[in-house]
Amino acid sequence: MTDTRPGDPHRLGATWDGQGTNFAVCSSAGAHGGDVTLCLLDDDGRESRLPMTADCDVWHAYVPGVGPGQHYGFRASGPYEPHRGLLFSPGTLLLDPYARVMRPLGPRRAACLVADPAFDWGADRRPGTHWSRTVLYETHVKGISATHPGVPPALRGTYAGLAHPAVVGHLTDLGVTAVELLPVHQHFSEPSVLERGLTNYWGYSTIGFFAPHAGYSASGDAGGQVTEFKAMVAALHAAGIEVILDVVYNHTAEGGPTDPALSFRGLGNDLYYRLDPADRSRYVDTTGTRNTLDAGRPEVLRLILDSLRHWVTEMHVDGFRFDLAATLARQYGYVDRLAAFFQLLYQDPVLNRTKLIAEPWDVGAPDSYQVGRFPAGWAEWNDRCRDTLRDFWRGRPVVGDLARRIAGSADLYAADRRGPDASVNFVTCHDGKTLTDLVTYERKYNRANGEDDRDGTDDDRAANHGVEGPTDDPAVTALRERQRRNMLATLLLAQGVTMLSGGDEIGRTQRGNNNAYCQDNALSWYDWSAARPEPLAFVRRVVALQRAHPALRRRSFLTGRGRPGAPPDVAWFDREGRPMTTGRWEDRGTRFLGFLLAGDGVDPVTPEGAPQCDDDLLVLLNADAEPAEFTVPGRAGAVYRLVLDTAAADGAPAGGGVLTAGGRCTVAPHTVLVAAAPLPGAAGPPAA
Numbered sequence: 001m002t003d004t005r006p007g008d009p010h011r012l013g014a015t016w017d018g019q020g021t022n023f024a025v026c027s028s029a030g031a032h033g034g035d036v037t038l039c040l041l042d043d044d045g046r047e048s049r050l051p052m053t054a055d056c057d058v059w060h061a062y063v064p065g066v067g068p069g070q071h072y073g074f075r076a077s078g079p080y081e082p083h084r085g086l087l088f089s090p091g092t093l094l095l096d097p098y099a100r101v102m103r104p105l106g107p108r109r110a111a112c113l114v115a116d117p118a119f120d121w122g123a124d125r126r127p128g129t130h131w132s133r134t135v136l137y138e139t140h141v142k143g144i145s146a147t148h149p150g151v152p153p154a155l156r157g158t159y160a161g162l163a164h165p166a167v168v169g170h171l172t173d174l175g176v177t178a179v180e181l182l183p184v185h186q187h188f189s190e191p192s193v194l195e196r197g198l199t200n201y202w203g204y205s206t207i208g209f210f211a212p213h214a215g216y217s218a219s220g221d222a223g224g225q226v227t228e229f230k231a232m233v234a235a236l237h238a239a240g241i242e243v244i245l246d247v248v249y250n251h252t253a254e255g256g257p258t259d260p261a262l263s264f265r266g267l268g269n270d271l272y273y274r275l276d277p278a279d280r281s282r283y284v285d286t287t288g289t290r291n292t293l294d295a296g297r298p299e300v301l302r303l304i305l306d307s308l309r310h311w312v313t314e315m316h317v318d319g320f321r322f323d324l325a326a327t328l329a330r331q332y333g334y335v336d337r338l339a340a341f342f343q344l345l346y347q348d349p350v351l352n353r354t355k356l357i358a359e360p361w362d363v364g365a366p367d368s369y370q371v372g373r374f375p376a377g378w379a380e381w382n383d384r385c386r387d388t389l390r391d392f393w394r395g396r397p398v399v400g401d402l403a404r405r406i407a408g409s410a411d412l413y414a415a416d417r418r419g420p421d422a423s424v425n426f427v428t429c430h431d432g433k434t435l436t437d438l439v440t441y442e443r444k445y446n447r448a449n450g451e452d453d454r455d456g457t458d459d460d461r462a463a464n465h466g467v468e469g470p471t472d473d474p475a476v477t478a479l480r481e482r483q484r485r486n487m488l489a490t491l492l493l494a495q496g497v498t499m500l501s502g503g504d505e506i507g508r509t510q511r512g513n514n515n516a517y518c519q520d521n522a523l524s525w526y527d528w529s530a531a532r533p534e535p536l537a538f539v540r541r542v543v544a545l546q547r548a549h550p551a552l553r554r555r556s557f558l559t560g561r562g563r564p565g566a567p568p569d570v571a572w573f574d575r576e577g578r579p580m581t582t583g584r585w586e587d588r589g590t591r592f593l594g595f596l597l598a599g600d601g602v603d604p605v606t607p608e609g610a611p612q613c614d615d616d617l618l619v620l621l622n623a624d625a626e627p628a629e630f631t632v633p634g635r636a637g638a639v640y641r642l643v644l645d646t647a648a649a650d651g652a653p654a655g656g657g658v659l660t661a662g663g664r665c666t667v668a669p670h671t672v673l674v675a676a677a678p679l680p681g682a683a684g685p686p687a688a
Contacts, residue, residue, distance in 0.1 A: 003063070003064055004038075004062065004063050005061070006053040006060060006061065006062065007024055007060035008022050008024065008062070009024050009055040009056075009058040011024055012024045012025065012026065012058070012098045012302075012306065013096060013098030013099065013100065014070075014072060014096065014098075014099065014100070014112070014115070016066075016067050016068055016114055016117070019064060019065075020064035020067070021063055021066040021067060021070065021114050022062050023038050023052070023060060023061050023063065023072065023096075024058055024060040024098075025052075025058070025059050025060075025097070025098070026057050026059075026267070026299050027267040027268050028267070028268035028270055028271040029059075029076040029077060029268065030057065030059070031057065032078040032079055032086060032088070034076060034077040034088055034090075035051075035052070035054070035076075035077055036052050036059035036075070036076045037049045037051065037052065037075045037076075037090075038061050038063075038074060039072060039075055039093060040063070040070060040071070041071040042071075047093075049075070057268070057299065067116075068113070068114050068115060068116035068223060069222060069223065070114040071111045071113055072111075072112050072113075072114065073094055073096065074094045074267065075091075075092070076088050076089075076090065076094060076266055076267050076268075077090040082281040083280060084280055085270045087257070087266065089261060089266055092260070092261050092266050094261065094266045095110060095207060095208065096112045096263070097208075097209065097210075097263055097264060097303060098209075098210055098306070099112035099211050100113075100115035100117075100210050100226060100310075101113040101114075101115045101211055101221075101223050101225070101226060102186040102207070103222060104214050104215070104221060107189060107194050108191070108194075108253075108260075108262070110186070110188075110207070115223055115226060119226075119227055121230070121234060121316065122234070124233075124234045124237055124238075126237060126242070126318055127177070127237060127240050127242050129177045129178065129242055131355070131421035132421055132553045133553065134178055134497050135175060135176045135178070135497075135498050135499075135500070135543055135546070135547070136176070136177075136178050136180050136244065136497065136499040137174070137178065137180065137500050138180040138182070138426075138429055138500070139162075139179055139180070139181065139182070139502030139503075140181070140182045140202070141157075141158070141159060141161075141181055141213075142158070142201075142216055142520070143157075143201075143502070143503070143524050143525045143526055144161075144167060144503075144526055145157055145158070145161030145162055145167050146161075146526070147525055147527065147528055147529075148161065148164075148166060148526070148528050149528060150165075151164045151166050151167065152164075155218050157216070157525075158217055158218040159212070159216050159217060159218070159225070159231070160228055160231070160232065161218070162179075162232055162236075163232040163235035168235060168239045171241055172239050173536075173540060174536075174539055174540055174543060175543035175544055175547055176241065177241060178241060178243070178355075179243055179244065180244040180246060180357075180499065181243065181244065181245055181246060182202055182203055182204075182246050182430055183202065183203035183206060183213070183247065183323075184203070184212055184213050184216065184229070184245060185206045185207075185209055185210075185211065185212075185213065185245075186206070186211040186212070186213050186214065187200065187203045187204070187205045187207060187208075187213060188200070188207050188253040188262070189205065190205060190253070190255060196450035196518070197450075198449070198450065198518040199520050200517060200518060201516070201517060201518055201519055201520035201524055202430060203248075204248050204517070206247075206249075206252055206253060207252060207254075207262060209247075209249070209303065209304075209307040212225045212228075212229040213225070217229075230316065233315060233317060234316070237316070243316075243319075244318060244319040244321055244355060244357065245317050245320050245321070246320075246321045246323060247307075247308075247323065248323045248324075249295070249304045249307070249322065249323075249328060250286075250287045250292060250293060250295075250324045250325075250327035250328060250362065251293055252264055252293065255289070255291065256290035257281060257282060257283055257290075259290075264293075268299075271297065272293060272294065272297075272299070273291055273292065273294055274292045274293070274294040274296075274330075275294075286327050286330065286362045286363060286364050287324055288363045288364065292327060295329075295331065295339075296331035296332065296339075296340070301340055301341060301344060304328070305344055305345070305348065305351070308320065308351055309348070309350050312351065312354055317354075318354060318355060319354040319355025319356060320354065320356060321358075321359065322357065322358050323359055324359055324363070325358035325359050325360060325361075325362075325370075326360060326362040326367075326369075326370045329342065329370075334367055335365075335370055337373065337374075337375055345377070346375070346376075346377055352377060356378050357378070357381065357424055358374045358379070358380045358381065359381050360372075360374055360381065371383065371384060371412060372409075372411075372412030372413055372415075374422075376417065376418060378422065379421060379422050379423070379424050380422060380423065381424050381426065381429075381499075382405075382409055382412070382423040382424055382425055382496065384405065385405040385423065385425045385427075385496070386425075386426055386428075386429075388401045388402050388404075388405050389402070389427050389487055389490050389491060389494075390427060390438070390487065392490070392591075392593075392621070393483055393486050393487055393490070394623075395591060395624075397587075397589070397590060397591075399590045399591075399592075400586070402621075403572060403585075403593065405425070405494055406493065406495065406558070407558035407559075407570065408420030408423060408494075408496055408554070408556075408557040408558060409422075409423045409496065409557075410557040419555050419557065420495040420496045420554060420555070421496065421555065422496075423496035423497065424497045424499050425491055425494050425496045425497065425499065426491070426498075426499040426500075426501065427487045427488070427491045427501075428501040429499070430501065431515070432456075433510070433512070434501065434503060434504060434508050434509055434510055435487065435504040436480075436504070436507045436508060437512055437513075438484075438487075439480040439483045440469060440480060440509070440512070441468060443468070444457070444512060444513070444515070445511060445512030446513050448519060449513070449515060449516075449518055450518075455515045456513075456515030457514065457515075479670060481535075482646055482647065482670050483670060484504075485535075485646040486623075486646050486670060486671070486672050488504070488539065489542050489644060489646055489651070489672040489674075490672065492542045492543060492546045493546070493552060493619055493672075495553070495554055495557065498546065500539070502526070504539075505535060505536055506527075506535060506536065507531070508526055509527075510523050511523065534649035535649070537649075537652075538651040541644065541650065541651040541652065542644060542651060545644055545674065549614055549615065549617060550602040550614045551597040551598070551599055551614045551615070552597070552617070554569075558597075560572075562600065563600065566598060567598045567635070568598060569597065569598055570595055570596065570597055570598070571595065571596045571633065572594070573633060574590070574593075574594070575590075575594075575622070575624075576628075576629065576630065576631060577594065577630045577633055591622070592622050592623065592624055592628050592667070593621045594618070594619065594620045594621070594633075595618075595619050596616060596618050596633055597618075597619070599615050599616050599617070599679050602614045614679075615676040615677055615678050616634060616635070616677045616678075616679065617675070618632070618640055618659070618675045618676075618677070619672070619673070619674050620671075620672070620673040620674075621672055622667040622668065622670065622671050622672075624670075625669050625670070626669055627666050627668050629666055630664065630666070630667055631662070632660060632661050632662060632663050632664070633661065634661035634677060635661060635677075636661065637661065638660070638661040639658060639659075639661075639677055640659040640660070640661075640677040641656060641657070641658055641659075641675060641676055642656065642657040642675045643674050643675060644672065644674035645672075645673055645674075646670075646671050646672040646673075647668050653673075661677075
């Protein structure tokens with residue numbers, strides 16, 4: 001085992017070739033007069049220390065006879081001079097930043113293992129769903145199956161639990177096309193969280209950018225987590241569901257500069273982290289976590305891109321959502337749209353084919369908010385859409401902004417020649433209240449987090465209708481249920497990419513906690529025993545409505561204009577059915593918006609890529625407490641069939657109502673109505 005020789009510096013990490021293992025790690029130790037030692041550990045914890053050869057800042061060694069399952073780490077020597085940003089400590093066994101397998105040894109300790117890459121992918125095929133047909137479902141690997149009665153107890157809360165037919169069937173039944181998984185990279189909980197007797201449930205505290213989190217494995221932590229993750233991806237792909245990973249490349253689990261080194265800090269604090277130029281013992285912090293990776297350095301950029309390619313090529317994932325993505329563009333301190341990070345992703349032949357989603361902000365800098373400013377090829381979480389939808393249904397005067405969001409948010413994305421697909425629309429996500437809590441609680445209830453209710457946002461744009469918390473009043477309960485349906489319906493009716501927050505379809509509650517990042521318990525897990533058939537049926541109906549109508553998933557913004565000889569793509573109406581005017585748009589008392597989507601000239605992505613016609617769709621949104629008497633617009637002789645009514649628990653219109661152009665209809669308070677009319681000459685009834 002001690003027969004070592006120089007390895008291949010181009011293959012970072014531990015790479016087994018069937019005869020031995022190549023080890024390589026990037027460290028700035030040599031630049032400061034130190035070196036890096038490879039440490040191999042046996043089952044009793046005894047350590048063999050082997051020399052490594054340096055090529056620039058890459059240290060490497062090849063060890064014959066070493067294979068999968070071998071525990072290893074590194075020790076880096078050099079000066080410990082915090083004022084210079086140097087924190088070398090050869091007494092600390094360091095984790096490999098490129099480790100494919102990490103075995104937890106305690107709350108903030110782990111061992112790296114050489115991985116076995118073998119896996120039979122069989123006929124696995126990426127679904128390749130176009131953005132215009134994508135419906136995202138954000139969920140937590142553990143939370144979705146932790147209490148699912150249809151999943152065997154041994155598999156609950158694991159990759160295998162998510163891949164179980166009971167869970168996959170739920171997803172396909174809803175009609176979603178992709179899961180967006182909260183972080184699955186190996187992560188540690190912060191010391192401050194552990195001191196409160198809690199853990200970082202969400203996982204936004206990465207220590208291993210190549211290693212699946214071992215805590216989500218039913219197959220053990222000695223490599224089983226890798227094969228189990230791959231099997232999960234294959235199962236989801238077989239059901240036509242893409243896998244999007246929420247990734248955290250903006251900071252690591254190492255915390256502040258005075259916290260113990262775990263990996264990056266001990267290998268090269270000056271290489272991996274963004275140091276404060278005025279005081280190199282401190283970090284620039286644009287993440288709120290007390291450290292920030294320096295994505296302006298080539299070594300860090302390589303780490304990020306190598307990690308992304310690994311998850312695409314070896315683990316078969318389909319895309320990524322980048323946490324605090326603005327930080328990755330701070331090559332020179334400020335957010336730069338020409339940053340190397342963007343350029344390298346755009347040019348990479350593997351990564352530029354994947355779905356890329358930005359959380360388009362970070363924290364603590366004047367230019368932190370970057371919604372609408374990411375380059376071509378990127379989609380973005382659109383919090384403007386979230387806030388506007390919530391505000392409209394709680395009675396705020398936002399009808400003009402609501403129309404912009406429904407039309408695809410051209411004000412945010414058109415200047416860069418992006419389309420509605422750049423807008424990832426959502427009304428709730430993991431960060432904040434669940435949809436049920438949004439209509440139940442005005443305040444936040446975060447005391448279980450142990451931070452005296454200081455954490456989490458104070459303005460969650462709630463709409464509890466004057467009654468705080470759960471109530472036995474059937475009228476209030478019914479109104480809340482309808483408001484949940486109204487927000488979900490409006491979300492699915494807006495142009496752009498829909499993202500559903502997992503569990504909203506079954507009424508998941510966190511009892512008012514709007515920052516449940518540290519709640520690895522029933523507060524965060526799905527309560528499948530509370531799932532009712534009507535809310536599930538409603539979500540299925542509204543998702544199916546969007547997927548059935550290309551007019552709801554256009555590849556171009558709604559402009560109010562039409563193609564030659566065709567009506568405008570959208571026409572807007574007030575509560576009486578009159579065309580909207582400047583005065584009506586500016587009327588702060590407006591709580592109603594109607595719009596008519598023309599089915600002519602819709603150009604959705606189809607298997608053939610050819611244009612096709614769709615039904616005309618009439619959508620009526622009444623956020624007022626009073627009914628609206630509406631005159632139905634449309635082509636002469638048009639007959640609409642109601643296909644959605646949020647007054648019904650499952651969204652199914654009573655008696656399949658019919659509306660006729662020129663006739664009158666009553667829109668009940670706090671209600672969404674959708675009606676479809678086939679184009680002249682079209683055969684068959686409108687699609688539902």
